[in-house]
Amino acid sequence: MKGNEAIAEAAIRAGADAYFGYPITPQSEILEYLMAEKPHERTGMVVLQAESEIAAINMVYGGAACGRKVITSSSSPGISLKQEGLSYIAGSELPCVVVNVVRGGPGLGTIQPAQSDYFQAVKGGGHGDYRLIVLAPQSVQEMADFVDLGFELAFRYRNPVMILTDGALGQMMEKVWLQEQKPRMTIFPDWATTGKTPDRERNVITSLDLDSAEQEKFNLKLQNKYRKLEAEEVRFEHTDTEDAEYLLVAYGTSARICQKSVRLARDKGIKAGLLRPVTLFPFPKKPLKELAAKVKGILAVEMSTGQMVEDVRLAVEGKVQVEHYGRMGGIIPTPEEIVDAIGKNFLK
Amino acid sequence: MAENTGIKDVVRDENLVYKKTSVLTDKVMHYCPGCGHGTAHRLIAEVIEEMEIQSGTIGVTPVGCAVLMYNYLDIDMQEAAHGRAPAVATAIKRLMPDKYVFTYQGDGDLAAIGTAETIHACNRGENIAIFFINNGIYGMTGGQMAPTTLLGMKSSTSPYGRDVHMMGNPLKMTELVAQLPGTWYVTRQAVHTPASVRKAKKAIRQAFENQKLKKGLSLVEIVSNCNSGWKMSPVDSNKWMAENMFPFYPPGDIKLEGKLVGKE
CATH class of the missing domain: 3.40.50.920 (Rossmann fold)
Incomplete structure (x- = not known):
């Protein structure tokens, strides 16, 4: 199957709760595959075509804040639009998987494959001091495998994960082994906004802290997480x-x-x-x-x-x-x- | 001989006719004295308590004066990026369809930067409630012109008054979204008098109740004052609001049960 289709099928099988996306070449097959496959009938997974990449990434924010496994995908110009949301997601320490099927730029650029979004992906991309965990597949098999791996890392570190791939891998057809269907989660993280029950304090998902000392403390906490990632999660x-x-x-x-x-x-x-x-x-x-x-x-x-x-x-x-x-x-x-x-x- | 009754004898549970809702926290609100936000917050909290849906409600706060709303309501809340609350709420509701989900947004948030998210959430008929506080100004950033600023109205970025040729017309987002088939209930209210507060509370309750029907989005606009931004006393600002805002933003129901009021 195509790399893009492998990502879509892998998302269903990873037990994803939702996909929110907006069409853009060369990755539209992800949304098309999910719409055709009717994952709401297979697993109950929500699939929604948003009005923009901006709306899609904010839907990811809303779903991730409920402790759900949420994924979105786009290509370079669309990923630029998602940067605001990614900064908020990183700043609120929410887990999610974002796929960038890179095309050449800058601007509208071309629809052909490129690797010109490296800086944006690995240095943060949006405003503020933050990092994404960035996975770079080199085959259709890894396109599929990294979805599940991405969710695992995202939830372990409460951090957004980007799968940085390109139009060649997205469009390429290869044989792929797909994992068995994982059940969707039924127990959600204790920080998730699932409705305040009498036995706990309310959960608030925010990246705002007007107290400079607290904001600095939070920045240091994020940096400690990134150092831990550098110590424990390097793959090559x-x-x-x-x-x-x-x-x-x-x-x-x-x-x-x-x-x-x-x-x-x-x-x-x-x-x-x-x-x-x-x-x-x-x-x-x-x-x-x-x-x-x-x-x-x-x-x-x-x-x-x-x-x-x-x-x-x-x-x-x-x-x-x-x-x-x-x-x-x-x-x-x-x-x-x-x-x-x-x-x-x-x-x- | 009558008993000598002191205040301590009067303040007893059996004499209570009104008290602060348990859904409001004890945190002191940061709003300017006289601002309508505090009243709007209280009404939402009271409705949540009366409907006994504290554990079933997720709120989404905007960027603007109400950004810290999550400090005041004792429910699970998410802070959205500027204008994006309807997209955030869409996902929450789609993933947890049995929860009550609302956004609370100002005019800059809902009618300028978040126009697309607002219109599309309304058009999809998301089963959420949007509470839209319209005071015709950007309060938190210091009184700049908003999409709903009236013609001729002064702000820090329209210091000589809003000029239609240079700055365009004020936007009636509430009337606009009422035209969309996805909206079920659209109303405009205010919170400047005891009578308007009671009506606004009914509208807020309706917006929560409607979510059980799963027939579309409910939007409650609350025309409010911004006495600091308007540079008036609280009393004067409410008077000014009734005289100047209401002719352009008239309070009343615009759409009931999916039908525009006054149309077949």
Whole structure:
């Protein structure tokens, strides 16, 4: 099935309580699939087409604040519209899953795949000091798997999770193994606004605190959560890094292509390896730093003008030369041109 | 010889004719003395107590003067982003259809930044109640022009009075949403006299009761004063409201049981 359809089906099977969305290419199949599949008959899941991405993310806020598993999806321009809501969700410490099937930008840009929303996804995106947990799938299988994983992390940390994917993975068809149907939750978190019963104090979901000292305390609490994420939830994969002299760093679609580039490079006698961050926040700083001590050069490959490369440079602390190779505007790089880029940057 | 009755002898449970509802907390309200918000809050709290739906009610507060409403009502509440309360309430009601869900919004929140969310929640016929406080001004940010500011009315961003050519006309959102098939009950009330308070309470109760019917959205507008923003005494502001606001925003029912009042 298509990556977008896999996300939709995975949401039903993860026991999601609701999806709120608004159509935008290249991710409309998620809403279309859910409407056609009638999950209210299968699990009781609510699916609603909102009047805008802004309304959709605020519906996510309302549902998440009731302690429910709520998911939304969009693509770059729509994700920009959701930033206000994401900031409120992060500031109210609500769990949810947000899928960004990235297309090229800025502005209306193109409907073709890109990875140009990295900064927005991993640095916060909206106003205020906050982070999303960002998962980067590289296959239709991971598109499906990361929905359930996303809910698990979102509820464990009371934090919004973004699945940062792109138009190529959204539209790509692959075989996918789907998990068995999980039942929807029947017991909700104790902070949820489910109606104040006499045995407890009222629950209030808000991100407002006019007392500066309290607001600072809350900011420090959020930062502690993010440090805990960095200590415990970093996920990454590596390919042929044991003896690598040149390291490619890439996520999502770019990582998929780089796997082929590693093989092509090795056929040419270039000892290449690949580190693929699976979580973009928290970023795999430690494994990168360790590899930086062993390799002669690092090439960050992204479908952007170079965003993740900044985090790679921060992680390696100047220990080794770090370069960037990217295509923009919806163009996907070929494995060959990435091998050429290794040569041009490091083998002159 | 008559007994000597002191105040302590009078204040007894059996003599009580009125007391503060248990759904209001003891937190001192931050509203300016004379403002209508406190009365509107009390009426909502009283209705919740009388209907015995404290555990069955979720409220959504706006951005504006009523942003801290969750400090005053002893129910589960969510604080929405500016204008987004109807979207937030939509999700709560869809996920918990047996709960009573309401939003409480000012004119800037409901009729400017949240116009789309308001119209679409009304048009979908969400089974929620919207309580719309219209005082024709942005109170919390210091008295700027609102979508409902009257023509000629002065504010900090219309210091020479609202000029139709430059700033457009005041928006009658209540009449506008009454046209939509998704609204079941639309009314305009006030809380400036004992008689209007009693009527407003009935309307609020109706908006809660309607949620049992699942026939659509109920919107209760409460035309209110903002004595600080209008730079008047509380008494003068209520007089000014009746003389100037009511001709443009006339109190009364606009839509009953899904039918526009005065139309077939």
